[in-house]
Amino acid sequence: MRYSLTLSLPLLIIATSTSCTQEQDELLARGTYLMEGILACGNCHTPKSADAVPIADMRFAGAFVIEEPGVKAYASNITMDDETGIGTWSDAEIIRGIRDGIRPDGTLIGPPMPSPFYRNISDNDMRAIVAYMRNVDPVSNIVPASEYGIPLPDAWGPPVGEVPDVSRDDPLAYGTYVTVALGHCIECHTPMVEGMHDFTRTNEGGRVFENIFDLGFTVISANVSPHPELGIGTWTDEEIKRAITQGISRDGREHLPAMAYPYYATITDEDLDAIIVYLRSLPPMPAD
Ligand code: HEC
Ligand code: HEC
Structure with missing residues (x-):
């Protein structure tokens, strides 16, 4: 009895401390993905x-x-x-x-x-x-x-x-989580009226960033709703992903700052797919 106790005890301690550091490692890896990327x-x-x-x-x-x-x-x-x-x-x-x-x-x-x-x-x-x-x-x-x-x-x-x-098995729910909660994309891509977001026009773009980052120029957020002419309705998934992660528009133009593409560069393909599901689920803006 005594032997089995003294034998099993150290094993138990090793097992717990390994799973502890493993949990800590996983937390840090997830935290790094979020903090150096999409957030x-x-x-x-x-x-x-x-x-x-x-x-x-x-x-x-x-x-x-x-x-x-x-x-x-x-x-x-x-x-x-x-x-x-x-x-x-x-x-x-x-x-x-x-x-x-x-x-x-x-x-x-x-x-x-x-x-x-x-x-x-x-x-x-x-x-x-x-x-x-x-x-x-x-x-x-x-x-x-x-x-x-x-x-x-x-x-x-x-x-x-x-x-x-949020379950990754529900593409729209997970896409909403990634886009709205983590990427806060709609924060910049929704127009402001008197200092407040007008969420009846989510992703219509047109939010003005004057003298952005003190660089001396003004940039206006793009329409990223599924509108076929004014938005990204006819863009391919690959074109949308390139814009998000590399800051390159469909016609090859390089995006200006404010758009957080240097951070979005590390977004996983799974999360990019989820973002696209969410973006494509919204109504085209402006509604006519
Ligand atoms: C769009 C710009 C922007 C982004 C993105 C942003 N913040 Fe902030 N944050 C601010 C500003 C501006 C303030 C100061 C607001 C004020 O003075 O009341 C602030 C304040 C804070 C504070 C309060 C600190 C204090 O001492 O009062 C914390 C904590 C914080 N941010 C954490 C974060 C974290 C973590 C993230 C990413 C998950 C983040 N912020 C993303 C602009 C931003
Ligand atoms: C801090 C503000 C900000 C945030 C956050 C932001 N964007 Fe942007 N985004 C912009 C601005 C400003 C532009 C236009 C840049 C330009 O015209 O040079 C833009 C451009 C784009 C474009 C290119 C559209 C085109 O016609 O070329 C896409 C696509 C896009 N954003 C998607 C997203 C997605 C998806 C997210 C979240 C993962 C996001 N944006 C988060 C500000 C932002």
């Missing part, structure tokens, strides 16, 4: 050089300014620096910050932080995101407070609570 957090949170190239040692360190009518937003430092970043936030506080758009002190995180879209991210993906964020190098960088000349709500919606995974 495109760095599109706003990583400052860029004058020619729009992300500054490597300032990854996620913020202070990048985004200006829209009534908005001068500075993307926060979301590294684990205790003083100037979010190093002191608990896992639950980080998850609430991203999904609910509420800081630990109860204040609202303002636009264009895409919490209204990220609120649909599943609990398991949030755990992966936090696992990744805890591994990002802390960078000390003080970010000025954003200025909002437009009215902001008290919250972006009721408290998020629990969000289950």
Whole structure:
């Protein structure tokens, strides 16, 4: 008896610690896929050089300014620096910050932080995101407070609570999850009316980004609805995938920044297929 106990115990410990690190590895791999890809957090949170190239040692360190009518937003430092970043936030506080758009002190995180879209991210993906964020190098960088000349709500919606995974066996449900929650594509591709998205015209395009990334020019989001002439209704799947991952339009023109194609470059083929199912499921815009 004694022998069997002493023998089985170390085995048990080895078995648990292996599955623990394996689970941690899987979480980190998923977190890396999301955070260095489709979520495109760095599109706003990583400052860029004058020619729009992300500054490597300032990854996620913020202070990048985004200006829209009534908005001068500075993307926060979301590294684990205790003083100037979010190093002191608990896992639950980080998850609430991203999904609910509420800081630990109860204040609202303002636009264009895409919490209204990220609120649909599943609990398991949030755990992966936090696992990744805890591994990002802390960078000390003080970010000025954003200025909002437009009215902001008290919250972006009721408290998020629990969000289950979306089954990959349901192509439209999974495509909606990948496009709306993770890629927040409709955030840029839906026109704004008086500072609010007009979701009756989802993916009609026409959202104006003035002086984007401080590069001195204006870019307007494209119509990515299935409209046969104005949208992507007659594009092949391969043409749509090339635009998303390489920033090349159907006619070969290279897209300007704002469109987050440098991040979308790593989206898996399965997720691209899901995005296309979702895009093709929407009504053509403008509706005549
Ligand atoms: C479209 C631009 C944009 C994207 C994409 C974006 N953010 Fe933000 N985020 C902002 C802005 C702007 C703020 C500051 C808002 C304010 O000042 O109220 C912010 C604030 C935050 C905060 C609050 C930090 C603090 O100290 O108050 C967290 C946490 C955060 N973002 C995490 C993320 C993560 C994680 C991602 C990717 C999953 C992400 N953001 C993607 C623009 C963005
Ligand atoms: C931060 C804003 C932003 C986000 C997020 C964004 N886009 Fe875009 N997208 C743009 C802008 C702006 C353009 C137009 C660029 C240009 O004309 O040079 C564009 C262009 C495109 C085009 C090319 C259309 C054409 O006629 O050439 C496609 C397709 C597209 N986006 C799909 C997507 C998908 C799918 C996602 C999500 C995975 C997404 N976009 C997320 C801003 C965005």
